[in-house]
Amino acid sequence: MTSEIDLTTRVRRYSDLPWRRIENEIFIITPDDGGLHNLNEVGARVWELLAGSRDVAGIVDQLLGEYEVERERLSADILGLLAKMRRADLIEVL
Amino acid sequence: MAAVDREEVALFEALAAPDPERLTGLSGAAGFPWLLERERLGPLAAWVADGKEDAGSVGGTVLGYADRRRSNIADELKAQQICAEIEAADPGIQPVVLKGLHFARSFYPPGTRPFSDIDLFLPRRRLPRLVSLLKRLDWEPLDDPATSRRLSANWVHLAWRRGRNLIEVHFDLVPPGRYRGCDDLWLRRRRLELDGGGIWTPDPEDAALVALTHLAKEHLFQPHLLWVMDIHRMAPEVDWNLVAVRARRWGLERLPAFMTTYLRRYPSLRRRLPPGRPLPRTPFWEWLLAARAKLVQQRARLLGLLLTDEPRRAPYLLRRALCGPLPGICLDSDSGGLD
Numbered sequence: 001m002t003s004e005i006d007l008t009t010r011v012r013r014y015s016d017l018p019w020r021r022i023e024n025e026i027f028i029i030t031p032d033d034g035g036l037h038n039l040n041e042v043g044a045r046v047w048e049l050l051a052g053s054r055d056v057a058g059i060v061d062q063l064l065g066e067y068e069v070e071r072e073r074l075s076a077d078i079l080g081l082l083a084k085m086r087r088a089d090l091i092e093v094l
Numbered sequence: 095m096a097a098v099d100r101e102e103v104a105l106f107e108a109l110a111a112p113d114p115e116r117l118t119g120l121s122g123a124a125g126f127p128w129l130l131e132r133e134r135l136g137p138l139a140a141w142v143a144d145g146k147e148d149a150g151s152v153g154g155t156v157l158g159y160a161d162r163r164r165s166n167i168a169d170e171l172k173a174q175q176i177c178a179e180i181e182a183a184d185p186g187i188q189p190v191v192l193k194g195l196h197f198a199r200s201f202y203p204p205g206t207r208p209f210s211d212i213d214l215f216l217p218r219r220r221l222p223r224l225v226s227l228l229k230r231l232d233w234e235p236l237d238d239p240a241t242s243r244r245l246s247a248n249w250v251h252l253a254w255r256r257g258r259n260l261i262e263v264h265f266d267l268v269p270p271g272r273y274r275g276c277d278d279l280w281l282r283r284r285r286l287e288l289d290g291g292g293i294w295t296p297d298p299e300d301a302a303l304v305a306l307t308h309l310a311k312e313h314l315f316q317p318h319l320l321w322v323m324d325i326h327r328m329a330p331e332v333d334w335n336l337v338a339v340r341a342r343r344w345g346l347e348r349l350p351a352f353m354t355t356y357l358r359r360y361p362s363l364r365r366r367l368p369p370g371r372p373l374p375r376t377p378f379w380e381w382l383l384a385a386r387a388k389l390v391q392q393r394a395r396l397l398g399l400l401l402t403d404e405p406r407r408a409p410y411l412l413r414r415a416l417c418g419p420l421p422g423i424c425l426d427s428d429s430g431g432l433d
Binding site: 015016017018019020021022027028029031034036038 | 163167168174175204205288
């Protein structure tokens, strides 16, 4: 069983996944199942931040400077998003 | 010269500009939805409409294609992933991606250039290596279920299928014996870096020559605006004098000269293409090019034959008749490939 992602977890995206941005969205394909994954504006920003390894708290801090939102709510949203991305094999936990 | 109808020109010009207002003006015509679908330009029209403040005024037909952009993106990414898989299995093989994926990623806004298969190019001598690799990756030859088959005089590509995906591996642009070959295209290949990988592509002049040949051979008489749009979008990057030089080297000199003359019937292309050289206005040519909708395949084959340079096919066919099958490529990789 894989461990939960929390604010101290270091994550990064798989660098070999083909992806493309259209306006504010990002589309990513996973080779194993051919699945097409779609990230909205905030998700797309998170995807950009995942280009290098960083901890979740660092991602939250970065986004707090870009969006007007409460830290608690943002943290919960980002943790939820990263869990989904991990289940879809878009990111790896380091 | 082949008829170019007014509705086609109007649609092409609205999208080439791109001009959302002109597109809006056209969208009310009765034949517009059918034309947009036939020419596979709906996703590009949706992108053009998206640039308009009151995009809704363009009408449901165009806006309905916004979702098609999404499925086109999926096709692009899937094709990119297949190319990456081939590269990972054999980094040295480096097939060049022709047409669809290359054009979609190089010359069009995201998701606006549809394509249905992956076109790869490799010189004949490298084919056995790719054949062996595709088999290893569970691709199955589409043309012939047997493992061994010589390439006939008329083949220019091999088709492979895996699930719903198709690959066409090209090794010539037109059937051998009629021109001198284009293996140097592979030597000039360029790397196009993409997010999550990259692909090998022809340089701009080779890409233009491939597009012109494809248009002349397959699509001059059929729905063809998508391929005309390919030429339009790549044209600014192309040195057309160099295209003429390479066409001469390949034995296809007449082809770009004729095609650029034809394409200059579209006002936007008149500004981007050289004058070309019109073919003689004999009754035969006028018959051949008079109508695009009748005897499409026969006309296309005749045109392809006429646009290649002097008939090199005669000695080829003579040798074939006297000596049996010509050296070809054996698809059975166990036999060592070239025979």
